[in-house]
Amino acid sequence: MVVSDRYPYLDFECRVFGERFIDSAYVDTGFSGGIVVPQSLWAHLWPLYEAEVVHLGDGSSKLVAHWDGEVRVGGKTFPVTVLCLGDEFIVGREVIDRARLNLSLGQRIVLDFDGPNPLVRPCISRLTPYQPGKPIEEVKRELGLTDVIKMASNENVLGPSPKAIEAMRNLAPEVFYYPEGSGPDLRSALAKKWDVSPDQIILGNGSDEIISYLGLTYLNPGDEILQAEPTFSEYRAIATLCDAETISVPSTDDLRHNLTAMRARATNRTKLFFIGNPNNPTGTIVTRDEVEALLADLPDQVIVVLDEAYYEYVESAAYPDSLDYVRQGKRVIVLRTFSKAYALAGLRVGYGIAPPEIIGCLNQVRQPFNVNSIAQAAATASLTDETQVARSRKMNSEGKQYLYGEFDRLSLKYAPSEANFIFVDTGKDSKQVFQALLKRGVIVRTGDVFGCPTFIRVTMGTRDMNERFVRQLETVLAEL
Ligand SMILES: Cc1ncc(COP(=O)(O)O)c(C=O)c1O
Numbered sequence: 001m002v003v004s005d006r007y008p009y010l011d012f013e014c015r016v017f018g019e020r021f022i023d024s025a026y027v028d029t030g031f032s033g034g035i036v037v038p039q040s041l042w043a044h045l046w047p048l049y050e051a052e053v054v055h056l057g058d059g060s061s062k063l064v065a066h067w068d069g070e071v072r073v074g075g076k077t078f079p080v081t082v083l084c085l086g087d088e089f090i091v092g093r094e095v096i097d098r099a100r101l102n103l104s105l106g107q108r109i110v111l112d113f114d115g116p117n118p119l120v121r122p123c124i125s126r127l128t129p130y131q132p133g134k135p136i137e138e139v140k141r142e143l144g145l146t147d148v149i150k151m152a153s154n155e156n157v158l159g160p161s162p163k164a165i166e167a168m169r170n171l172a173p174e175v176f177y178y179p180e181g182s183g184p185d186l187r188s189a190l191a192k193k194w195d196v197s198p199d200q201i202i203l204g205n206g207s208d209e210i211i212s213y214l215g216l217t218y219l220n221p222g223d224e225i226l227q228a229e230p231t232f233s234e235y236r237a238i239a240t241l242c243d244a245e246t247i248s249v250p251s252t253d254d255l256r257h258n259l260t261a262m263r264a265r266a267t268n269r270t271k272l273f274f275i276g277n278p279n280n281p282t283g284t285i286v287t288r289d290e291v292e293a294l295l296a297d298l299p300d301q302v303i304v305v306l307d308e309a310y311y312e313y314v315e316s317a318a319y320p321d322s323l324d325y326v327r328q329g330k331r332v333i334v335l336r337t338f339s340k341a342y343a344l345a346g347l348r349v350g351y352g353i354a355p356p357e358i359i360g361c362l363n364q365v366r367q368p369f370n371v372n373s374i375a376q377a378a379a380t381a382s383l384t385d386e387t388q389v390a391r392s393r394k395m396n397s398e399g400k401q402y403l404y405g406e407f408d409r410l411s412l413k414y415a416p417s418e419a420n421f422i423f424v425d426t427g428k429d430s431k432q433v434f435q436a437l438l439k440r441g442v443i444v445r446t447g448d449v450f451g452c453p454t455f456i457r458v459t460m461g462t463r464d465m466n467e468r469f470v471r472q473l474e475t476v477l478a479e480l
Pocket residue numbers: 153154205206207208209232276278279280307309336337338339345348349350
């Protein structure tokens with residue numbers, strides 16, 4: 001780069017939609033307009049430009065690319081015209097003046113073209129990336145620990161049925177074939193188990209995928225979804241992705257969905273009414289009576305999504321038999337999964353049960369081979385082994401009773417749970433509790449991501465794991 005002694009030059013760092021460039025720049029006292037960027041950098045801005053005739057200082061004019069955009073200099077954002085002209089980077093004096101930078105020769109400045117990338121749909125920048133529970137290996141690596149337990153993602157540590165493992169082994173040599181796209185064997189097995197017809201069932205790459213399909217199928221920009229607060233993040237995520245509005249209704253003081261208040265927010269724009277039942281992260285349920293009162297009183301276009309990912313763990317007699325609503329042809333979809341009680345989270349297989357008209361629409365959106373063949377085989381085999389689920393329910397039920405007792409002893413408030421986790425109020429900053437537990441090799445989830453900054457969510461483990469968690473929690477709470 002040629003450095004002129006007439007003008008100060010600057011080292012600069014430039015960020016264009018996340019990419020970083022380091023170069024030098026002139027501050028051209030004669031050029032007031034904006035910023036001239038070199039051709040090399042322009043390649044990254046090119047999609048934004050329009051061509052414009054620019055009058056050059058020597059009296060001639062030239063057709064050059066320009067972009068009217070926003071630049072952040074020295075922490076301040078303002079509109080500038082950016083020109084592509086030659087090979088050098090020139091910052092107009094006016095830009096520097098307006099940014100009120102006191103510059104000296106060779107000083108480093110940062111020019112930031114980072115705003116939302118105009119090539120990307122604006123809703124993408126409104127998405128909050130899903131924050132998964134920390135993996136065991138990552139914690140071991142980062143903290144130099146050897147003995148780490150994960151009680152963070154509502155997995156089932158008892159592991160899958162031996163029949164599922166055998167089915168996976170048997171199918172391994174066959175994976176060069178594509179799977180049967182709609183999963184006919186698994187759908188038949190589920191139809192038989194739940195006394196519905198196979199055309200009332202759709203399989204998903206986890207029930208997450210069916211939540212996405214619901215959004216892609218039903219949500220136009222400006223439509224609304226209803227959900228409780230706090231709840232599972234993926235309902236809002238798909239609504240945001242579809243440019244729909246999420247109407248969140250606070251839960252009751254005992255952390256239950258307030259269905260009456262939610263119903264009051266339903267409008268003719270409401271398309272999907274999400275109910276986590278049991279809800280994540282609270283573990284609470286809505287009752288049969290509450291659901292039936294709601295179903296009798298909703299605008300016609302609304303589909304009620306009863307997300308029953310933790311169905312197998314529920315013990316309450318007040319829990320609705322949601323498949324009855326499907327059998328009656330109501331606008332309801334029930335979501336279930338093999339990730340939790342069946343312990344197949346890594347395979348990604350879930351399903352939805354709804355009237356055939358809804359399933360037909362979702363199938364229009366479904367990826368042709370969305371559930372892989374190993375997952376289909378393992379899930380089908382799991383259904384033949386009721387002992388695995390029964391053992392898991394028993395461990396869960398005993399774990400809950402043990403943890404309730406310990407939380408009572410420690411005077412910690414919690415929501416009684418119908419799932420395989422408990423949401424407990426530590427009374428301290430949950431991020432600090434999380435970090436302190438992590439150092440002691442116990443991974444849980446913080447409540448702050450759910451808007452409950454003093455809560456943690458802990459997944460039931462084996463008796464040993466639960467005891468270790470309680471010991472460490474007690475120490476941590478005494479220290480904080
Ligand atoms: C309430 C709820 N729904 C759906 C899911 C997604 O489960 P999967 O995609 O593994 O079937 C989860 C996972 O944590 C959940 O908590």
